[in-house]
Amino acid sequence: MNHDTFKIACANCNMRELCMPIGLSQEELERIDDVIGARRKVKRGETLFHNGEKFTHLYAIRTGFFKTCITSEDGRDQVTGFQMAGEIIGLDGIVNDAHTCDAVALEDAEICALPFAQIENLSREVTSLQHHVHKIMSREIVREHGVMLLLGSMRAEERLAAFLLNLAQRLHSRGFSQSELVLRMTREEIGSYLGLKLETISRTFSRFVEDGIVEVKQRHVRILNTQALQDIVNPR
Amino acid sequence: MNHDTFKIACANCNMRELCMPIGLSQEELERIDDVIGARRKVKRGETLFHNGEKFTHLYAIRTGFFKTCITSEDGRDQVTGFQMAGEIIGLDGIVNDAHTCDAVALEDAEICALPFAQIENLSREVTSLQHHVHKIMSREIVREHGVMLLLGSMRAEERLAAFLLNLAQRLHSRGFSQSELVLRMTREEIGSYLGLKLETISRTFSRFVEDGIVEVKQRHVRILNTQALQDIVNPR
DNA sequence: CGGGACGTTGACGGTCGTCAAAATTAGTGG
């Protein structure tokens, strides 16, 4: 491995509360530290893992921003999610010991590689870790249910509004502004995630701007009227 | 509880290979038996659990057919999946200790209630059970990725073709015919799952019949040309 | 400063949703 690797103790990691169970004892934290193989930098555009690759690790995002996407046999592409600091990716690989999607960094990122076999070992002894792993997987299932609702029953405006609100909320919970966000992905990637074409994304942004709901300057978005976005998602 | 409950040993259950890890020792099988609370009958139209209900059990389907569906605040409805014998439902409830969807029996069914706390306990000791639980959750995540691809990038014909092939394949792996199937759900429920209106489902069925790809008599469907369906899903 | 990736906007057409009516089936109670 000539990757750029390094190591920081979980106890010193500011993402701890997000990716690890809270309420661990000092001893348990140290044991988890042993599990963590290495931190690694991933440059913008590089893939962390790709479809078909053997599954060995989960990855906790320390900094940066990723997309995961699948490609069907006939070349159709679908972004299945955007992930940011504190989130875990690679869960899809467990079932068949191989990843079924690509994880691509949309900006320079740092990740912790977590050897899954060791996570299973340790979670047999540390109950809170075991439960945490179950929760992370369940959370992903629930998130995808939400995406199915969005893709199955919402119109373009509703999808984009829901997308912006979700992104803003996640950034806010990480200490960023809840009204100002920088999109790390292209219009095409947003469209792929939302089941729309890039032109529709662009047009819908323009309509939001006309209506004074957001300001858009390239990938910089400022939400001027959160309530209006919520009303679009949840019309009465 | 005045539910209609009963109990059959896992060792005697013909669904064992589907819902439980293979290669368990006799002793391990017996311990899993202790975990299983009770089998229960669920009549057509009844719900096994519903949105908001406290999460305590996973459910293994022994016989019958279920749908799971979520409802958004403004009343939008989305079927998130159809489940049949051998499949596990309720995984969405883990993350917040409450179910986030309804599970409704589409035909009379029998299920095994699996107290999740006991599953966690036992899977700390039985490695193969632990790994099996992880695989089941990962499989659900991968399945949902597939649905996202379908909802995000396929046209009506492609969605329905993919749906029929998936159903036929799952029934076939359970020993049923791979060309003859009985739909347990309405056109509206198919439409909700596929992100289409019931009229579109009906029309698309009619087109398949015109093209000699399937025979449809109400909910009885006979697939006459599997290859044609595959070509629709995966155009070259 | 120049080229390529990305984004915006317009015109037009197709797919699917909406509304409506009729046909068929399933369910219920007498």
Next chain:
DNA sequence: CCACTAATTTTGACGACCGTCAACGTCCCG
């Protein structure tokens, strides 16, 4: 067992929404 009602399905006409194609504009990076 039959009659009656409710539920489901089919089919048609029409329109809205979004995709397609095309041209142009903008930004970023070497």
